[in-house]
Amino acid sequence: FPTSTYVKLWADTQRELDIMLQREREEFLQPEEDREKAMKMLATAYIQYLDIFRKLEEAHDHLIHQQKRAAVRQVLDGVIGRILEIKKEMVALEKSECHHMEDILMDLQRVPEDIDIPIPKYFVKENLTILQDREKFLDEILLNAGLLEQEPVAAMTLEEGIKVIQVAERARQGRAQAAFMKRIYLEEKRQSQKGDPQMSKNPDDAATCIQKVWRGYRQRKETEKLREEEMVFLGMVIIPFIFSSRFQSLPPDLEAMSSLQRGAGKATVLQGEVKKREEPSFRHELRQTEGSHIKATLQDQISQCFIECRHITGRFPDYPPESTGGSKTIFIEKHPEQVAEELAAKREAERREKQKNGKEQKERPAVKKPPKVGKQIVDDSWKMGPSNFLSILEEGSSQYKVFWENRDNRSDFLQDHDPELIKEGEREEVEDEIRVQVDEVMQEKLLKLKQAVDGETGTSKAGKGEKVRAARWEKGGSVSIPCPVMSLACRTIDSLYQELAEAGLLIKVKNVNLSDYFGYYDCLRNIPCQPGVQPMPSIPEVRQLVALYGILPLGSQTVHENAPLVKSLLLAGPAGVGKKMLVHAICTETGANLFNITPSKIGGRYPGRDGLMMLFHMILKVGKELQPSVVWIGGTERLYSKGAPKGEEEMNAKRLARMLPPFLRALKPKDRVLLVGTTARPFDADLGPFCKVYQKIILLPKPDYLTRCGKYFMSSSWLFLLFKHYILQRGGALTKLVNLDCLAQVSDGFTQGHIVDVVQTVLSELRLLQMPRRPLRTAEFVTPLARHDPVYKEEEETFQ
Numbered sequence: 001f002p003t004s005t006y007v008k009l010w011a012d013t014q015r016e017l018d019i020m021l022q023r024e025r026e027e028f029l030q031p032e033e034d035r036e037k038a039m040k041m042l043a044t045a046y047i048q049y050l051d052i053f054r055k056l057e058e059a060h061d062h063l064i065h066q067q068k069r070a071a072v073r074q075v076l077d078g079v080i081g082r083i084l085e086i087k088k089e090m091v092a093l094e095k096s097e098c099h100h101m102e103d104i105l106m107d108l109q110r111v112p113e114d115i116d117i118p119i120p121k122y123f124v125k126e127n128l129t130i131l132q133d134r135e136k137f138l139d140e141i142l143l144n145a146g147l148l149e150q151e152p153v154a155a156m157t158l159e160e161g162i163k164v165i166q167v168a169e170r171a172r173q174g175r176a177q178a179a180f181m182k183r184i185y186l187e188e189k190r191q192s193q194k195g196d197p198q199m200s201k202n203p204d205d206a207a208t209c210i211q212k213v214w215r216g217y218r219q220r221k222e223t224e225k226l227r228e229e230e231m232v233f234l235g236m237v238i239i240p241f242i243f244s245s246r247f248q249s250l251p252p253d254l255e256a257m258s259s260l261q262r263g264a265g266k267a268t269v270l271q272g273e274v275k276k277r278e279e280p281s282f283r284h285e286l287r288q289t290e291g292s293h294i295k296a297t298l299q300d301q302i303s304q305c306f307i308e309c310r311h312i313t314g315r316f317p318d319y320p321p322e323s324t325g326g327s328k329t330i331f332i333e334k335h336p337e338q339v340a341e342e343l344a345a346k347r348e349a350e351r352r353e354k355q356k357n358g359k360e361q362k363e364r365p366a367v368k369k370p371p372k373v374g375k376q377i378v379d380d381s382w383k384m385g386p387s388n389f390l391s392i393l394e395e396g397s398s399q400y401k402v403f404w405e406n407r408d409n410r411s412d413f414l415q416d417h418d419p420e421l422i423k424e425g426e427r428e429e430v431e432d433e434i435r436v437q438v439d440e441v442m443q444e445k446l447l448k449l450k451q452a453v454d455g456e457t458g459t460s461k462a463g464k465g466e467k468v469r470a471a472r473w474e475k476g477g478s479v480s481i482p483c484p485v486m487s488l489a490c491r492t493i494d495s496l497y498q499e500l501a502e503a504g505l506l507i508k509v510k511n512v513n514l515s516d517y518f519g520y521y522d523c524l525r526n527i528p529c530q531p532g533v534q535p536m537p538s539i540p541e542v543r544q545l546v547a548l549y550g551i552l553p554l555g556s557q558t559v560h561e562n563a564p565l566v567k568s569l570l571l572a573g574p575a576g577v578g579k580k581m582l583v584h585a586i587c588t589e590t591g592a593n594l595f596n597i598t599p600s601k602i603g604g605r606y607p608g609r610d611g612l613m614m615l616f617h618m619i620l621k622v623g624k625e626l627q628p629s630v631v632w633i634g635g636t637e638r639l640y641s642k643g644a645p646k647g648e649e650e651m652n653a654k655r656l657a658r659m660l661p662p663f664l665r666a667l668k669p670k671d672r673v674l675l676v677g678t679t680a681r682p683f684d685a686d687l688g689p690f691c692k693v694y695q696k697i698i699l700l701p702k703p704d705y706l707t708r709c710g711k712y713f714m715s716s717s718w719l720f721l722l723f724k725h726y727i728l729q730r731g732g733a734l735t736k737l738v739n740l741d742c743l744a745q746v747s748d749g750f751t752q753g754h755i756v757d758v759v760q761t762v763l764s765e766l767r768l769l770q771m772p773r774r775p776l777r778t779a780e781f782v783t784p785l786a787r788h789d790p791v792y793k794e795e796e797e798t799f800q
Contacts, residue, residue, distance in 0.1 A: 006062040010072060013055040014400050017075070020048055021393060028384035038382040039093050043104045046086045047115060053079045054118045061121050071399060076120065077558040078392035084563040085387055087548055093382060097545055097698070098537045112521040116540065117547035119514060123555035124591045131591045134626070138508060141501040148508075294431055298438045306446060316450050319443045322436070388562035493625050496618050500595065503605050505615075506622075507596050509587040514551065517543055517578055517585065518722055518752075520706040536701045536796070545698050546571075546582050554590040554628040554672050561669045566695050568664060568675040570636070572682045572799060573700030574791045576753025579678040582700075583632050586676065590628050595619050598634040599653040612655050616663050620673075628672040636677035637685035660693050683798050699799055702751050702791050709744030722752060723781075726759040731768050732776055739778045746782060749790030758784045 024045070032038040056079060060072040090099055105112060124131065142148035156164075309317045500506040519539020537545070549569055553560045571579040587594045597619070606615040623629030633639070639657035641650065660675070667673050677694060679685070691697070708722050723743050727734060747755060761784040762776075 006059045007068075009055055010059040010063070010068070011405070013052055013059065014075075014397060014405075016048075016055075017052055017079070017393065018397055020045065020052065021390070021397065024384075024390065031381040031383040033381045035093060035382060039090065039099075040104060042086055042090050042093065043099060043101050044108070046083065046090065047101065047104060047108060047110065049079055049083050049086065050115055050117070053083060057118050057120050068404065071396065071404060073122065075393060075396035075400075077556050078389045078396060080120075080552050080556060081389035081559045081563045082387065082393065084548060084552065084559070085385070085389065088564045089384065097696070098535070098541050112540070115544070117544050117552070119547060119551060119589050120555060123551075123589060127591055134593075135508075137497075138501055138506070141498050142508065145502045147502070147504060291430070291434060294434050295438055298431075298435060299442060302438070302442050303445075306449065310453075316446060316453070319439075319446050322439065392558075392562075493622060496622050497626070500618060500622060504601055505595055505597060505605075505619075507594050509592075509594050510581075510584040512581055512584045512588055514543055514547060514582075514585045514589055517582060518707060518725065519543070519703060536699055536799070539701065539703065539707060542582075542698060542700055545696070546586065549696050549698075550586045550674060550676070551589045554586070554592055554630075554674055557670075557672065560672050565669055566674070567667050568677070568694045568696070570677045570679065570682075570694035570697045571700060572679050572697060574702065574751060574795060574799075575680045576751030577700040577702060578752050579680075579700060580634070583630065583676055583678065586674070587630050592628040592630045592672075592674075593623065593626055595623065595629065595631045596634070597631060597656070599638060599656060600635075602652065602656070607652070609655055612652075612659050616659055620663070620666060623673045624671050628674070631673065631675045633675070633677045635679060637679045637681050637690070640685040640690040642684070642686050657689070657693075664693070702749065702796070703755075705744050705748065708747055708755070709740045722755050723747075723759070726756055727763065727776070730759055730763040732759075732763050733771055735775045737775050737777045742778050743781055747785060749792065750785065750788060751791060754785070754788045754790075757788070 027041055028045075032041070053076070056072055056076045060069055060076055063069050063072065091097055101115065102112075105114070139148060306316055309315075497506065517539065519542075521538055521540050546569075549566045553563055553566060571582055573579060584594070586592065597615070602612075602615070606612055619629075619631060623631065633656075638650070639653045639660075641653070664675065675694075682690070703722060723740055724734060727738075758781055762780050
């Protein structure tokens, strides 16, 4: 498998990343007063980081060497996090989730498809075995509970079986008899023609007849080809029809895609073979050869630090406890000069505070007048906020330059581990083991130094802290905790997982990818709309937002811990626009568990406040242990309906709404758990508490004309046509009798769900069997489409 291509791609991308980091140091450190210029800088960096992200993901997916993949993965996580940070700044600057970047794309010579968010394949591939085992376990639970639908196997009686055999045998005999009689008829006809001299023709007449038939056939084909080319030139015919009618193979772009997929399959196989090899360990060798040197070096460094601290502060420092890292914190935190400066500043601040308190006691405080509004100075300049990922990117770039930039890869046929890199990683572990032993020795040495030099007795205060902690634990034990919640502490994750699955709250994820949410970019977004009204985002922008706020943070632990934290997400739109599909797509792309706590699903299984509290504790425990996890609430507007609750179901919905804020507060950056709500009528809810729960709100539009029909053939973009895709997916065949332009016009206002239902209604099993003899026609889709109610303009405006 040729890996040199992707090694070169990695090298080129690292150079682009170094240029980007240098640009950030020059441009983003200075405040910018012109907000339009700041937005242009952010959007340019956003697009360029997306290009780097796409290339790094491709290199990571195809590289075989495990240590190279680990190095690329570190930089890849940093790039993802930086993209999320830039997106946060863009949203804060424009007060909108959707941005106009057409001019910047044109300046960079890019197309709108270049700002699509790629989904890294390692989100699922690295945990594929675990996810497959978990899926089998869930299938077993649902099957035993009777919740998994199985295809019924109809048993056939003896009489029915005999009848089927008789019908088949009699049909076979009839076909054989018909073929035999046909042969006799043709033989008799041939014999009669031989005897008739008028039926025979001379060779010239026969040749003329053959030429006439062949020339007519050839001319009809050429005329048909010229007519098709003319219609394509005029834009009157969709080009996929020509490919499907004239060629048996795929177009060149799709052929290239299929070859890339085959290459990715080979890379996956080779990656699995390399992973099976045991990674050698050099810990014992490092202890033998470098252990004594490491121990002596640590003792000298710690002793020198003690002496410098006493020289500056006048006393020996307290030895850091093991719970805070021991002597490691001495070198991580500050130099002795920094410690002395901080102590002096602290003493000066305490002295000033005492003087201030004394003056306040003597003098009556004067009432301060509020400053005049006209004299206030407001700084409108924009400045880039601090980043948690630039250090990760710089570290990854430096490691690449040290280990991989000048490495000769031509002789590494087996793609084995590099022993020097393994030693570098294990050397830190050996140093930590030796540091624990050195801490014990140096702690005793420090105690003796204090007794000999400073005359300190060395009484330890650790016992007091332990007593305080014990007292707090005893005091905390008296706090009343609900018994159902206490009972969860003794239960295993498997038992809680099984209970949630049997209750129908842990459901099976449908295999849907984010790329299956088809749509084109709206080129008319620059048309000005009403003031104060945000335009409805296009379908590709919805894909971007779902990927940025849902998929990318859930897929990577490093990104989730350091990126801007998004705990909740709301998908709002008319019925049938794909809200549930996007929820399942988030889970599919990240391998997440899906908890469905829609009020109708909970029913009477967990009644009252204690029952809901126990349910949320179960979801938290299972979701954190088996992360990533998605908690889905369908019809979430019912939780915040206006007015007093009228029934038991509405009471439970109100209780569920009160439990959501504590549930979100319990989620920390290390917990890859996302709350996703879906609603078709958000205007029915009390918008105050409703919008406080969900950090990000994404509006889902109905498909536009280009999405329903499509006109252009760019790589695989023609697969995004809704009608064409769903008809072919159902098993149908498209001919010239199906006018997609007409269907796109007629289906204006209808959603993706309506189109799917219409295609499934038309293409029944019987209709599919009749397809070779009776091709599809446009009129067949009109009647089923008329049974649905479209999304009218007034309803669409209520979402804005």
